[in-house]
Amino acid sequence: MFSSRRQARIVLVLLVLGAVLAAVFSGASYSSSSSSADASASGASSPWLRRLRRSVLSEGSLVAALPAWAHLTASFLLARQAPIVVLRQGTLLGTIRDDDDFPQPLEAFLGVPYALPPTGERRFARPEPVKSSSRKIDASQYGLRCVAGSLDGNDWGEDCLTANIFRPTGTRTGQKLPVVVYFHGGAFNLGAGRFHNTAALLAWSEKPFIALNFNYRLGAFGFLSGELMAASNMLNVGLYDQLMLLKWVQQNIEQFGGDPNQVTIMGLSAGAHSIGHQIMHTKKGGRPLFHRALLESGATTARAVYPPDAPLPSVQFDEFALASGCSNVDRGQMISCLRKQSVRTVGQASIDVFNRYNPSDRWAFQPVIDGRIIRVAPISDWESGTWNKVPILTGFNTDEGSPFTPTRLDTSEEFTKFFKELIPALSESDLEELNKLYPDPAVDRESPYYDDSSHRRWFAVQAWNSSIRPTAYHASAGQSASVFLYHWAVNTTVKGGASHADQAAYELYNPGIRKISKTQNLLAGYLHAYFTSFVTTGDPNAIKGRYADRPRWAPFTLEAKSGTMVIGEGNDERAGGDSIGVVARMGNISYTKEECDFWWKRTILSES
Template sequence: MDSAPTPLAHSQSNGSSSYDGGDTIHCDDLKWLPLAPKVWIKLIKMTPETGAYTVIVRAEKGGGLPRHRHIGSAEIYVIRGDGKHPQTGHFAQGDYVLERKGAIHDPLVFEEELGPDWESEDCLTINVYRPRGHAAEKKLPVAVMIPGGAFNRGAARMHNTPSMLAWSEEPWIGVSMQYRIGVAGGMNTALTKKEGLLNLGLKNMYVALEWVQKNIAAFGGDPDDVTIMGLSAAAHGIGHLIMDVNQKKTLFHKAIMDSGGHTARVVHAPESRLNEAHFEEFLQLTGCNNRPEHEILPCLRALPSSTIIESGQKVYEKSNPSVRWAWQPVLDGDIISRRPIDAWKSGNWNKVPILTGSAHNEGAMYVPKTASTPEDFDDFFRALLPQLSHRDVAELNELYPDPSKNPDSEYVETRPLDIGPQYKRAEAAYGHYAYTCPVRQTAMWGSKSPSDPPVYLYHWALNKTALYGANHGDQMRYQTYNAEVRSISPKQEEIAGLMHAYATSFIVHGDPNKVKGKFEKRPQWLAFAGEKGKEAGKTMIFGEGNDERAGGSSLGTAAQFVDYEWAEKECDFWWKQTENFED
């Protein structure tokens, strides 16, 4: 039976919040909506074994919104009272409701039980979770979850932050955020550069982190002990924040970067040919093309929100097959003031402990499953990276032997699946390029100096499906200790428990080994730099050899800390491409 939410405010001795709703969130107001809902409040029921949490979200003051300029404001409202009759907010029938109208956006990960995924530019929200009965005067570590999704999809609901917190051996405060995605957060062009409107999605992340600094103490959180965490695009974004030496405020102190890093893919200039091509497609779809430059933004501001969102989505969907995605972060001279690899090389970045890793089959859902010929393989990478030379493509073919020409190639397809014979090869190469090798760059460059804080590297190897293997993002539900994975089998519960224990120990202490608890006998996880010059360069491998979920019977090894040479030569090639700029 589910328990009722515990109210955040009743008395200090019973775990109250001293937050009075007086502070505001200042949002970059690239606003398309003619009106905003007055209040959005959500209560989540939790099971008795995990405790109860109240989710705090923001409410707009008034109905009108400024349109596509720079700073607007919104206010956080706290649910008060007994949880069933809040003193602030508008509720529909039922005690646990989510009332909001908007366009549904296809999420990256489906978590129906956590509610629908609304896409809107009016999306800036902060959710706060804390252990039931915690006294606010005792300040706890804070973890801020940033959702991923190619900077074009996804939402905080994808990540089961309450479960991750509830099962932690030691308490902490959980925060999750929404930020602008798609065209609303990444309309990065020469025009928006002139208007000072670049990288609004990244700026939204800062807005949320600044709010945490100002207000989290009222919920029992320690603003001087904040971990930022996220998967995929969120990990890319976190990497950009770590490299941002222009940010003078200390907004975070540790980072968990799952399947992503800021050296991933290509970070273009706003006026790049690719960005301008996406923007022109967008303008044609909205009808704001073929007009003087000074009329473009006023034209866009006058359009309905639905036109803006749908047009931006169409541009993104058109870019999706090539994985040259629209609406990505750019070099802006501010947050991303340097090319990512140059930022690493400088040694000048925000020195925080990092826990990072990637999955074995990161490219599985991104490359064409119909890839059948060697030409299909070459054409995909030539389109993805136009700067590749003939010599580069030849080297690429040597590193990933063509199964149609080499029967000994590890990419010979033997699975009885309806896929092209070049798919396995393409997914390996893209996964290395886009995720695995950038993640390893984080471990290597983040450990260059003896004075650098620790970086902990992992590799996710659990085979979930025959087609996708250990796919991009699979580790998330294990890290949060979700019921649907730990209930599959004792081995799945063990793998989830180990990963969750390491991650939550890192959140609380900056060390994945510090908190013992139920999984106290787990393998020791040393930093990538090693300890006193020994055991450097090792990786924690999760789930290697386990294929239960893919229909097999092998249990494999839950976790092992080893020298891991997989894809080393391939990463040497992709690291060279990190400095082979398209423009």
């Protein structure tokens, strides 16, 4: 007979297996492109069951305590739990994403290739589509991030063109859920798709959708420019990576349960800048690759977009070639030389040249006018009236420029010098007008900035907002599809104010933010509700849910007296204050029209 201890272990195993078979798989079923079961809403949301499932299925302490034979059973259950999707490129073996703060587990397919590895002769070239295969693809781990920022660790490499897809547990092929594709930011030289917790955006959404983030080539690998690259048809290949991803989504997303006719593209900073270029990239007679766009703190007009033979990108190309060890070869052999160099050599050269110009709006390795995906200077593109006219939600933070400007600009001379170096094409009369628009409190007691000890810096900081607003102004005037504009005003730090990207944690309904205070919880809840409603329906008001009492967000129009959703105005809790401000209200930004007009008329100066 078995010992009492062994009997207890067997009973424990039987209880676990019974619970798993009877409840876990009814709430988080095995699914594939051809087979899945309906989720049990009550079971999936039961706290004790979720704890049990996590203990069993995350290779935690309970599984570790089982005897050897039970490990085989647990392994079988784990394999059955893993979601499967069959694509033309192979069979994806996914995993379960069940974070502690998620209300429901998600199915995840990680590191899925959407293009061939851009290595060897494909370095610097436009991406090529993946090939058909019957192989099994492990989609349970994130792939490599693209070469950028740092070469520490072993999580980076050139074979990085992969996507990460998340879906509600039990989603079936043909379910036709809306799709959200997230474009990461990072000045086109930093970041990775997995750095954005897109899964959290989905996990807390009150309407299900398919969520996806992805990598695209960065730095010199994705945005090396200059006359030589233009002659070789190798400009903006990072943008072409994005285009390839959107085509891959159209071809494959139905297998994940998504609807290729309900695709929203969403991004922050350089991600929003990228989306702006994809909006402008039209093709007659082609099937639309996306149907809604959400741009956070970024736009095509938010940074200089030069011709490839402009002095600055030409100088930066030469600096990169020198750092890569290819400056002494014949010009016609330079690309071949760069392709033969190790990925570490080229990657470090890219990082070094970028850092030389950072932080500044004169960053190296940026999108350039190539006559194809970027036909002309962005402001001219808007004025042409030709773009993909889809519903747009866009916005800015009060102090967008705080990470990119010097710590103090306290005199008119420092202020003028800063902008002269940033945009050398500004004339003396331009600089004089700039000083009139942002009057110096040291000489003008009527200045609205009189009480601000760092006044000159804040002028520069707030000037960044003007470059983001043209999307709302031009789109609302030139299309019938709705445009929604927000102004994020929550002060996060004393010096930074409402800085660039501060809203990102709120849109994900971040638990750390929600725990700070009741007001911070509302700010996160409102923003997440607005955003998830827009990405799934095209209207930030359509999905009511937990925050049904949030203010109605009216579309932006040039005629509207109150056309901007202002979020967190007056709130300084995180900056050490005690003001909760106003969570959300419809407001007006006409007070900055003169400043906006100044920058819009001169945008072309930084693009030529």
